[in-house]
Amino acid sequence: MEIPSKYSSGSVEEKWYQYWMDNKFFHSVPNEKEPYTIVIPPPNVTGVLHMGHMLNNTIQDILARRARMKGKNACWVPGTDHASIATEAKVVNKLKEKGVDKYDLSREEFLEHAWEWTHLHGGIILEQLKKLGASCDWDRKAFTMDEARSESVIKVFVDLYKKGLIYRGVRMVNWDPSAKTALSDEEVIYREVQSKLYYLKYQVEGEENEFVTIATTRPETILGDTAVCINPEDERFKNLKGKRVLVPLIKRSVPIIEDSYVDMEFGTGCLKITPAHDINDYEIGMRHNLESVDIFNDDGTLSEKAQIYIGEDRFAVREKIVADLEKEGTLAKIEDYTNKVGFSERTDEVIEPKLSAQWFLKMEELVKPALENVMNDTIQFHPPKFKNIYKHWMGNIKDWCISRQLWWGHQIPVWYISPSPTLTKGEGAKNYGYVVAASEEDARKLALEKHPSLGGEGGGFSLTRDDDVLDTWFSSWLWPISVFDGIRKPDNEEVNYYYPTSDLITAPDIIFFWVARMIIAGYEYKNTFPFKNVYFTGMVRDAQRRKMSKSLGNSPDPLDLIKKYGADGVRVGMLLCSPAGGDLLFDESLPQQGSGFATKIWNSFRLVKNWEVDETIEQPLHSKLAINWFRNKLNEVTATLDDHFEKFRISDALMTIYTTVRDEFSGWLLEIVKPAYQQPIDANTYAELIELFDQLLRLLHPFMPFITEEIWQYMKERKEGESIMVERIPEAKKFDKKLLAAFEDVKEAISGIRKIRLEKNIPNKEELELFIQIGNKGYHKEFESILSKLGNLTNMEEVKEEVKGTTSFRVKSTNFYIPLSNLIDTEEELKKLEEELKYAKGFLNSVNKKLSNEHFVNNAPEAVVNKEKAKKADTESKIKVLEERIAGLK
């Protein structure tokens, strides 16, 4: 079989992905094996793949593939999220481009557009994941708004309502004037901004020349002022108590009230109160029975209640009102000021606190098991520092505002009852309220049960469904259950088998949005945790630590990267430098390194595969020894990998296998067994090499699925349906630590020879002689054939004392001498030896100091003391050797 000299990732990746799909290797059904389950953090249905997804999904795939090769029944469930507000914003913009305003459409018409958009762009991102090699069970593709998931959401809403956990209330909520919807607290991002502090003078009513000065960052809100507040302790304003002041421009008379909330130190010590547009003012307003004047429309323009600037935008009004206040003479001064302003996570609009009727979920009881089981490590966070953050949030949780004034999403299953006019006439008139039910049919029944009069004589009624939809996260919090249909059919075989899932891989920025809430839902609906481990990835940033963003143009297109470096190369690049919870500083040198590694593996394979095998020659001793050594090495590496994976140190695991392939396998093993130019290799060594290569590929497969499959298929004749991805990964076996340590000494001796060649400018081709003065450590005669081959030695001889006229080096207490006719620079050699001697003496000194310290000898464990004694003996013999050598040279 001819092996191409260059590995071409593109065609190889396409070929094997198709092969895996055709053979249904990704597909999982419940069986007798141990399940290993991951649910994907569902990306936005209309989103495109970005670097964060790459990192995240690479890790998921590595874990899934590894579990599969460990003999588990791995199931990685893919899917997408309808992303209510983000998708709706996109559709609204799209319509706007076509000159269509959302509000000119009916709800049904708008949803038609939204579905069209979803079908057009939906799932592109999942197709992109295939390019990465993601081994998802595509037959299980789920969508948060498909039938099964939608019904689950509705069922849960009804259930929570019945449990008394969902309620409707008028509250101060975070209002996004751009999307015209309420948001949860988590969807508001506070940012520091440079703004101004405006000092405004309010005339005291009835006192022509007496003014009260307040400070505000939002002068436009004075139009909604219904009081001015002072601290009751404030001596400066004693005379104002009980008086009233006039709001500038509109001259509304408002009372001066007293509340200890006011900080006397800040600003002027006087605070204007706008209960409709500030959460604190709202609370003060409640305490003092103040009127609320809502001066804003839903879109952030001023309403009629503002009296002036009606219909103009709040920020335009801010400019204008400052000018008008100045004209009026009520603007005292303006200062620069830095404060924090809330922005909408999705639309980046400045949030307006607004009073409105919304649906809430009571959290206090629900969070209890979720908090407890993270704190006691039933669910483990990696890295564990996120436990603190989680705890803090859970401990201070407020009720969750779950309604959104949007159309794209799960419409709230609440029906308001409008009785027929005959029923509302006269004394029978009453508010029939609403019912909560999974369908209109159920709602109708329920309404009749609740109000029998509706079905009675002169009855009849209509139902109007609540316009709002549910927060996106109200569907994704059910994800680990709902993808197995465990909400609608709580005891089905699938959910019983796959749930709880194994590992969740996600970014820390959605720890509250999603992770915490999934845990809550898990305990509420399955009575157990939704996943055993949560691995938090870092943020992908650029080399300057800046966030990847479109506007900065520092975010590479993942698909371009895959084209350029191969999926394997990109996967390796993502992971080479990505500790759990730590940010990944990405630049193209990383995937470059990854693809370089792929080339390295490819070339190693070509080397081996192209050797001619000769059955008649015997296996050389050095090959036999090297193979045996590498077997032990591989077992050590396998154990190390197991340990890394157990601790979710994925980068370290990759680095382990990376250096094993590059240094141990290619650098040492292959160099040792490599036959002379154009010479054949013995059959024994060849067969064993192929087997070891096979083992290595299996260990590597989860990281680099494509190239490992390609090589594995080339390695031997394979039958249709065979694949490395369904083979077993090597188990950790015992290994000989002494052997491995001895081999390190051999390597060091070879390095010593190489170093001398480099220093003395001796080409590798030139053969050398080596004399060995064996000390009590550092030499292993059994490996002399290896030393001889890699050192290119003609003759090796053991000697009892130092050899004159040679250059030398040491491994532990063994001296190696290389005779170099005419090439010895005695001065140089002496200088080197003196330095070594100086170091050894210093070292001995520190050891002696320890050993002569009675406290140390008496208190330290015996083993530690013995070790120090051994060090002392070794160093002393080394010093002796050095001194002899120096004397000899002189």
Add this chain to the structure above:
RNA sequence: GGGAGCUUAGCUCAGUUGGUUCAGAGCACUUGGUUUACACCCAAGGGGUCACUAGUUCGAAUCUAGUAGUUCCCACCA
């Protein structure tokens, strides 16, 4: 304002319970090499007072306290 974390080589980070080379890895850097698998390579090498200070201990990168710097999370000071 409250809380948590971090500070180890030029960069990004390991370093598990204090005790053998524990002062490490990858990248970067320096030097040498076109040794027929690989220059996307190979060989050799330089580089750190483990932020600072004080303590505990026979012994501290590791434990304690404080200081400085830094990051993140939470919080409605106009």
